[in-house]
Amino acid sequence: MNNQKSTYLNIEIERELAQHPFEAFNAIYKIHKRKYIKKWILGILAFCIIVLFLPWTQNIRTKGKITTLRQEARPQQLNTIISGKIVKWYVKEGDMVQQGDTILQLGEVKSEYFDPQLLERTQQQIIAKKQSIDAYNEKAATATTQANALREGMQLKLASLDNKINQQQLKIVSDSMDVLAAINDLNIYKRQIEAAKIMLDSGVIALTEFEKRKANYQTALAKKTSAENKFLQSKQELLNLKIEKNSTVQDYTDKISKAEGDKFSALSQAASTQADVSKLENIYANYDIRNKLYYITAPQSGQITKAKKAGIDEVVKEGDMIVEIVPAIRNYAVEMFVSPTDIPLISKGQEVALIFDGFPAIVFSGWPQSSYGTFTGKVAAIENNINTNGNFRVLIAPDTTKRKWPAQLKLGGGAKCIALLKNVPVYYELWRTINGFPPEYYTAENNTDNYKK
Structure with missing residues (x-):
């Protein structure tokens, strides 16, 4: 009886399979279909070979920060020349002042100057x-x-x-x-x-x-x-x-x-x-x-920051810092720091790609012309003395022929600098990188006279 039931079930299953065939086998084992894997491999290999012969711009990447080319445009300390006590403040931190505006008034503290006449x-x-x-x-x-x-x-x-x-x-x-x-x-x-x-x-x-x-x-x-x-x-x-x-x-x-x-x-x-x-x-x-000198005035127009003295009748000595003035002059530059091994590759007038903090950018390291959101500058000065961090300081001025730098830049802001060097094939750059060789020496297309002009 049991054998008959089993035989009957198998017959029903075979009949059901014949009427409704499963596709899992065909999806996994594509025996009857053509294969394109060879073409894909050959295509990818050809693409890689073509990429190896594309031009690649060698570069040096380093960090920098926003500064100014002119010393008088940088933040400056306002110091008192004589000793005295603070009588009155005329400004507060964050105020914008014009050249000649009164910052504060001092009173006398030395007995030999007490006589009003x-x-x-x-x-x-x-x-x-x-x-x-x-x-x-x-x-x-x-x-x-x-x-x-x-x-x-x-x-x-x-x-x-x-x-x-x-x-x-x-x-x-x-x-x-x-x-x-x-x-x-x-x-x-x-x-x-x-x-x-x-x-x-x-x-x-x-x-x-x-x-x-x-x-x-x-x-x-x-x-x-x-x-x-x-x-x-x-x-x-x-x-x-x-x-x-x-x-x-x-x-x-x-x-x-x-x-x-x-x-x-x-x-x-x-x-x-x-x-x-x-x-x-x-x-x-x-x-x-x-x-x-009892009235301390602003030497130039700018914003008042970092007030060191905060009270009335507080005594200051000769040369003490009163406040810091951030000049309103917008003559921005970027200072970047280059290691001694890379400094021979930097020359005056050389082009540098810049990425400012807060401004989105898409960068293709070896193809600067394909990058988006970068700004261009030129090397304006190279210091001959190494700093305490073991790097050389390089000043970068805006390139007036290219995209204008953002007006929202602030002194001290960060920037990523990409100094552009010689154009070489991709395969050469890969070979140089693997072997640890330095980039090719680069001579700026614009000479110093043209840059000054």
Whole structure:
């Protein structure tokens, strides 16, 4: 009975299979269909071979950040030149200021500047010193006049003495002639007395006649002596006049020297006082400039950030940072850092592809012309000194002939830099990469002169 039931079920199953055939077998085992796997393999292989011969742009990828080419366009610290205490703030963080706008007001903390009339008192000292200079100059002028008067008096006195000397020299000549005349008379009387003595001895003349001639001889001898004394006295007087002349020159020279000494002393005091005036004027100018430094102003237009001091009456020292100003000048550049092994491949004017943070981009590393969302720049400067991170700093300026950089860029923002090198086939790039060889050296198409232009 059981065997009959089993046979009956098998017959029913075969009948059902004959009426409704299953397709699983045909789907898995496609024995009766043609195969295209060889064509696919050959097609893929041909495509890979074609790709190997496509041009590939060698590149150096590195990170960078947004900066500026000009130093004055970068964020700068605003420092105080003098020490003081904060009296009033005129701005707050985030405010935009124009060049010359007041940032804050400082008060004085040093005792030597507490006097509210410091400038007026210093000006009074300057005026008093200048009046002293005028007095010293007048004293020097008076001494000059006195010295000139003494010179004129000396000339007159010397002229008078010269006249006296000339007169005395004439008198000496006259006295010398009187001496000669007295000597001649004495010789005549001497011969007469000698003749009278002979005649007296011969008895030709009387004794009274002899005595008379002897008296004449004595008189002539006295006249000779008197004439010689007068002649010597005249010579002595001439010597005295010469001594008086020398004494007059010496006396007047002393007086003139004293007057000139007073003059130069007055000029020296005037010069010293002038130095004091210059010193006081310097102090006055310093005080005036210091008063202006109580108000700290913005050196250029920009945004106020990073206020280091936050209160009223808070004391700041010389050189302390007050705030930081981010200039409004938009002269952006990108600084990228290149390793020493790649720096020989970078040259001035070389093209660099940039991807800025926050701006979507699709990048094909070896085909920059097929990339989307990238911006172009050119190498503007290469620093010759390595930084603390062991890399060289390279500045990239915008390429004005290509797509304009976004206006939304901010200083310090990040950027990915792709320095474009030489165009080579893909197979060569694969071979170079596998063997670890460096990229080909690249020379920028635009030379430096064209880039500057």
